Amino acid sequence: MKILVLISNVPDTTTKIRFKADNTAFDDAGVQWIINPWDELALTRAVELKEVGGVSHITVANVGTSSTEPTLRKALAVGADDAIRVDVEARDAFEVATQLATIAKDYDLIMAGIEASDYNGSAVGGMLAELLDIASVSAVSGVKVDGGNLIFNREIDGGSQVLSVTTPVVAIVQKGIAKEPRIPAMRGIMMARKKELKVVAPVSAEDRTSFVKFELPPKKAACKMVAEDNAKELVRLLHEEAKVL
Amino acid sequence: MSILVYTENWDGKFKKFSFELVSYAAAVAKQRGTTVTALSIGKVADSELEKLSTYGTKKVLSITDDRFNSLDNKAMSKAIVAAAKAEGAKIIVLAHNNLGKALAPRVAVRIQAGLETGVVALPVSYDPFIVKKKVFTGKAFAEVKLNTEFKVITLAQNSFEPVELKNSETIETFDPQVTDSDFTTTVKETNKVTGKVLLTDAEIVVSGGRGMKSGDNWGGLEEMADLLGAGMACSRPVSDEGWRSHTEHVGQTGKIIAPNLYLAFGISGAIQHLGGVSSSKVIVAVNKDKEAPIFEAADYGIVGDVFTVIPQMIEAIKEMKS
Numbered sequence: 001m002k003i004l005v006l007i008s009n010v011p012d013t014t015t016k017i018r019f020k021a022d023n024t025a026f027d028d029a030g031v032q033w034i035i036n037p038w039d040e041l042a043l044t045r046a047v048e049l050k051e052v053g054g055v056s057h058i059t060v061a062n063v064g065t066s067s068t069e070p071t072l073r074k075a076l077a078v079g080a081d082d083a084i085r086v087d088v089e090a091r092d093a094f095e096v097a098t099q100l101a102t103i104a105k106d107y108d109l110i111m112a113g114i115e116a117s118d119y120n121g122s123a124v125g126g127m128l129a130e131l132l133d134i135a136s137v138s139a140v141s142g143v144k145v146d147g148g149n150l151i152f153n154r155e156i157d158g159g160s161q162v163l164s165v166t167t168p169v170v171a172i173v174q175k176g177i178a179k180e181p182r183i184p185a186m187r188g189i190m191m192a193r194k195k196e197l198k199v200v201a202p203v204s205a206e207d208r209t210s211f212v213k214f215e216l217p218p219k220k221a222a223c224k225m226v227a228e229d230n231a232k233e234l235v236r237l238l239h240e241e242a243k244v245l
Numbered sequence: 246m247s248i249l250v251y252t253e254n255w256d257g258k259f260k261k262f263s264f265e266l267v268s269y270a271a272a273v274a275k276q277r278g279t280t281v282t283a284l285s286i287g288k289v290a291d292s293e294l295e296k297l298s299t300y301g302t303k304k305v306l307s308i309t310d311d312r313f314n315s316l317d318n319k320a321m322s323k324a325i326v327a328a329a330k331a332e333g334a335k336i337i338v339l340a341h342n343n344l345g346k347a348l349a350p351r352v353a354v355r356i357q358a359g360l361e362t363g364v365v366a367l368p369v370s371y372d373p374f375i376v377k378k379k380v381f382t383g384k385a386f387a388e389v390k391l392n393t394e395f396k397v398i399t400l401a402q403n404s405f406e407p408v409e410l411k412n413s414e415t416i417e418t419f420d421p422q423v424t425d426s427d428f429t430t431t432v433k434e435t436n437k438v439t440g441k442v443l444l445t446d447a448e449i450v451v452s453g454g455r456g457m458k459s460g461d462n463w464g465g466l467e468e469m470a471d472l473l474g475a476g477m478a479c480s481r482p483v484s485d486e487g488w489r490s491h492t493e494h495v496g497q498t499g500k501i502i503a504p505n506l507y508l509a510f511g512i513s514g515a516i517q518h519l520g521g522v523s524s525s526k527v528i529v530a531v532n533k534d535k536e537a538p539i540f541e542a543a544d545y546g547i548v549g550d551v552f553t554v555i556p557q558m559i560e561a562i563k564e565m566k567s
């Protein structure tokens with residue numbers, strides 16, 4: 001079984017979000033880039049599956065400019081066997097999925113995160129599955145190999161399910177897929193340098209959406225403080241002023 | 246040219262979120278001079294389907310084919326597109342929840358639509374079609390233009406109040422023309438949580454962090470949640486430690502919620518935590534450290550010890566209720 005893990009390159013989760021002067025683009029000056037947290041967990045699970053047998057090869061893929069290569073190298077250090085970068089700036093989820101569809105055909109399991117922490121699209125995994133005309137399972141919190149099939153745990157609103165799916169399939173993963181993201185060891189980092197990172201040219205794709213402008217949320221009014229021994233007053237405020245109790 | 250809205254049901258019943266969606270679609274339809282058609286998949290009684298009309302549907306297309314019980318993403322997306330085509334709908338609205346997020350991207354590709362997810366308000370404009378959504382996990386908003394003839398959007402929960410209208414609807418059975426090969430997944434097991442307020446439905450959420458000190462100290466918070474009919478949540482370290490179930494973890498890497506009231510006890514307010522709760526209407530923080538960042542996000546706060554404040558709050562709530 002071959003696994004493709006989709007890797008989105010996103011600002012560190014503690015990044016203070018700022019926009020350029022005309023508010024039409026994210027200001028990435030000084031930003032630290034990381035593997036999107038969900039993708040890091042997906043990759044961790046893929047490596048675990050390979051360790052227990054049944055998985056022969058793990059590829060990681062990103063659609064982005066050369067600036068995303070350090071993130072792909074990190075994914076190689078965590079344990080992927082090789083990497084593919086489609087050389088185009090990612091500007092729209094459909095565009096990204098269209099690029100990925102050209103390289104994703106030979107994999108049995110494709111893993112995507114439930115959302116990228118920057119533009120929060122929750123789009124690429126499902127779009128890719130539709131473009132490839134294959135199954136997709138979303139909100140996946142566990143995966144096991146079962147012969148030629150895959151067994152998924154999936155969260156539904158108000159519960160969970162166990163599913164069996166024949167490959168190929170796109171798994172859109174969330175919390176639970178792996179316990180802790182794997183931190184690359186020194187040996188992994190050394191080996192990653194020698195692994196192949198293939199750069200492929202993009203196909204032409206349509207931008208179906210475009211950002212017009214960004215804004216920061218309005219500043220909150222100062223927090224109204226209540227004395228420690230006056231919980232009664234807090235409850236009164238919530239009841240009478242905020243009207244939420 | 247109606248607006249199509251997919252209204253998910255839970256064991257044959259709709260939830261407030263379904264009505265938010267219908268009300269949203271009705272408001273869009275009004276601005277566009279058209280009507281709303283809802284698509285329902287699964288066995289739902291007519292009396293329940295009629296509730297949708299209270300919020301503005303003119304027509305309901307109902308699919309009752311049991312094969313859809315597996316919530317197969319491929320088959321469901323195909324069915325939604327078939328319904329949109331049958332209705333000539335150019336705008337399709339789904340919920341920004343687990344199922345909506347799973348279906349909307351497939352629907353968008355299939356019908357060659359632009360997609361925007363997690364929309365928080367009525368469109369900013371229709372020509373061009375611009376919607377507002379949250380980005381950077383709630384740290385900013387963006388206005389996004391959809392450049393396509395067809396548009397698919399998912400609406401964020403609690404961003405549009407359901408409005409009751411005087412209206413009536415027709416109910417039609419709909420055959421989406423799917424074949425067995427469209428069903429790609431087999432359900433082996435389903436586990437439903439019963440008897441608890443679902444975190445994603447809860448209007449009030451009681452939440453605890455590492456300041457609760459151990460897994461043994463949650464009796465007070467549970468009592469408070471019971472009194473308020475609230476859902477329970479926690480910060481990530483709390484679920485990592487196994488003090489509470491993983492299903493209660495909220496934040497960037499957990500559940501994202503937007504209740505009317507979020508009560509945070511012994512939570513510092515890390516940016517990744519706030520990512521999951523910052524859309525709550527009112528946030529209350531109880532923390533012994535007055536410098537804790539949670540107070541910057543909170544509307545009301547007490548600087549104090551959770552173990553002193555929680556019992557007092559319970560008493561005050563009981564008094565208020567009586």
Ligand SMILES: Cc1cc2nc3c(=O)[nH]c(=O)nc-3n(C[C@H](O)[C@H](O)[C@H](O)COP(=O)(O)OP(=O)(O)OC[C@H]3O[C@@H](n4cnc5c(N)ncnc54)[C@H](O)[C@@H]3O)c2cc1C
Nearest residue numbers: 063090091092093113115116119120121122123124210211
């Ligand atoms: C200069 C600039 C301009 C942009 N303008 C726009 C715009 O106008 N409209 C717009 O929608 N976006 C825009 N983006 C965002 C960018 O295109 C996003 O990467 C893309 O939209 C997908 O993000 P998403 O939030 O939809 O991903 P999601 O669908 O939330 O991502 C889910 C999963 O898909 C996979 N994935 C996502 N992106 C990639 C990727 N690039 N490579 C490989 N796997 C991936 C990952 O597994 C991820 O966990 C812009 C970005 C830049 C840098």
Ligand SMILES: Cc1cc2nc3c(=O)[nH]c(=O)nc-3n(C[C@H](O)[C@H](O)[C@H](O)COP(=O)(O)OP(=O)(O)OC[C@H]3O[C@@H](n4cnc5c(N)ncnc54)[C@H](O)[C@@H]3O)c2cc1C
Nearest residue numbers: 454455456480481496497498511512513517518533550551
């Ligand atoms: C990639 C990434 C993703 C993450 N995702 C999430 C996420 O989804 N959700 C999440 O919650 N975290 C997430 N985190 C972790 C996050 O950074 C914080 O570490 C975490 O939120 C802290 O949890 P806490 O507030 O419970 O604990 P702490 O930060 O330890 O805070 C405990 C608070 O309790 C107070 N306190 C202690 N004792 C008392 C007392 N007796 N009475 C009153 N107050 C008291 C302290 O003053 C302190 O402010 C993520 C981190 C990373 C790197």
